[in-house]
Amino acid sequence: MNKNILIVYAHPEPASLNGALKDAMREHLLAQGHQVEVSDLYAMGWKAAVDAADFPRRDAAARLRVPKDSHAAFAAGALTDDVRAEQDKLLRADALILQFPLWWYSMPAILKGWFDRVYSYGFGYGVGEHSETHWGDRYGEGTLAGKRALVSVTAGGWEPHYSPRGINGPIDDLLFPINHGVLHYPGFEVLPPFVAYRTDRVDAERFEQTRAALLRRLDGLWSDAPIAFRAQNGGDYELPSLELKPGRESGGAHGFGMHVAAAAAVG
Numbered sequence: 001m002n003k004n005i006l007i008v009y010a011h012p013e014p015a016s017l018n019g020a021l022k023d024a025m026r027e028h029l030l031a032q033g034h035q036v037e038v039s040d041l042y043a044m045g046w047k048a049a050v051d052a053a054d055f056p057r058r059d060a061a062a063r064l065r066v067p068k069d070s071h072a073a074f075a076a077g078a079l080t081d082d083v084r085a086e087q088d089k090l091l092r093a094d095a096l097i098l099q100f101p102l103w104w105y106s107m108p109a110i111l112k113g114w115f116d117r118v119y120s121y122g123f124g125y126g127v128g129e130h131s132e133t134h135w136g137d138r139y140g141e142g143t144l145a146g147k148r149a150l151v152s153v154t155a156g157g158w159e160p161h162y163s164p165r166g167i168n169g170p171i172d173d174l175l176f177p178i179n180h181g182v183l184h185y186p187g188f189e190v191l192p193p194f195v196a197y198r199t200d201r202v203d204a205e206r207f208e209q210t211r212a213a214l215l216r217r218l219d220g221l222w223s224d225a226p227i228a229f230r231a232q233n234g235g236d237y238e239l240p241s242l243e244l245k246p247g248r249e250s251g252g253a254h255g256f257g258m259h260v261a262a263a264a265a266v267g
């Protein structure tokens with residue numbers, strides 16, 4: 001069945017490794033009959049920083065309060081055109097793919113700024129009932145529930161540097177704030193990430209291997225099991241503290257792994 005896929009891509013150089021992987025994904029998905037939209041953030045000149053200009057109808061004399069102003073602008077349909085266009089792309093998409101280089105153990109600032117601005121209050125957060133027994137529709141519920149997400153990231157470091165005992169920290173821990181905090185939060189089912197290591201020097205043969213491995217992952221976009229993040233409103237957490245209930249630590253006794261239901265899905 002044909003699907004809509006949104007690729008959000010963050011690299012300043014079109015001829016980069018990241019650019020080549022983004023192009024390969026686009027061509028592969030189009031060849032399969034899917035619709036593909038690409039948000040090429042550098043090419044778009046994406047404004048990364050949230051500021052008062054994001055809320056053109058706000059009272060300019062009042063103190064800027066980002067959540068409140070964001071909520072009011074969202075409710076009034078008064079967000080800026082660039083943000084609304086990206087929200088519409090997300091709503092159209094069956095799957096979101098992020099393609100970026102790992103910069104300082106996270107996403108490039110321009111991509112972080114895409115989330116800061118596109119996930120307005122009422123869209124990315126502040127959705128659903130908020131009470132001591134229901135802390136909003138989030139972590140598996142929310143505006144983007146039912147859609148899938150995949151992080152495809154290139155790293156300069158070697159794979160063992162990111163292993164469970166590696167000095168950089170386990171890659172699943174480093175990506176937890178993105179996979180769980182940014183993608184699962186508004187509802188996405190998040191697939192295990194595709195990570196290409198040691199990417200600063202890649203010859204033609206390794207490029208081809210990397211490209212082929214990434215495209216194989218795309219073939220599992222609809223069938224691969226997502227990371228088994230626990231649902232916030234599924235009974236695993238105490239209320240109102242939202243601490244994992246005793247005895248449910250199958251993914252580890254502390255740390256990020258606790259919030260994954262099956263130990264096998266971590267690390």
Ligand code: FAD
Nearest residue numbers: 016017018020101102103104105154155156157201202207
């Ligand atoms: P490029 O520089 O574009 O290319 C990398 C290699 O791929 C080159 O050898 C290129 O020739 C080759 N290549 C082969 N075939 C192709 C093709 N068809 N198209 C394009 N290229 C091809 N690394 C970490 O591990 N952790 C960090 O925290 C981290 N922080 C960083 C912070 C900053 C600010 C920067 C600049 C780098 C950081 N790095 C870090 C390294 C970074 O992750 C890598 O530089 C990046 O992932 C490489 O991807 P690229 O697209 O920029 O590669």
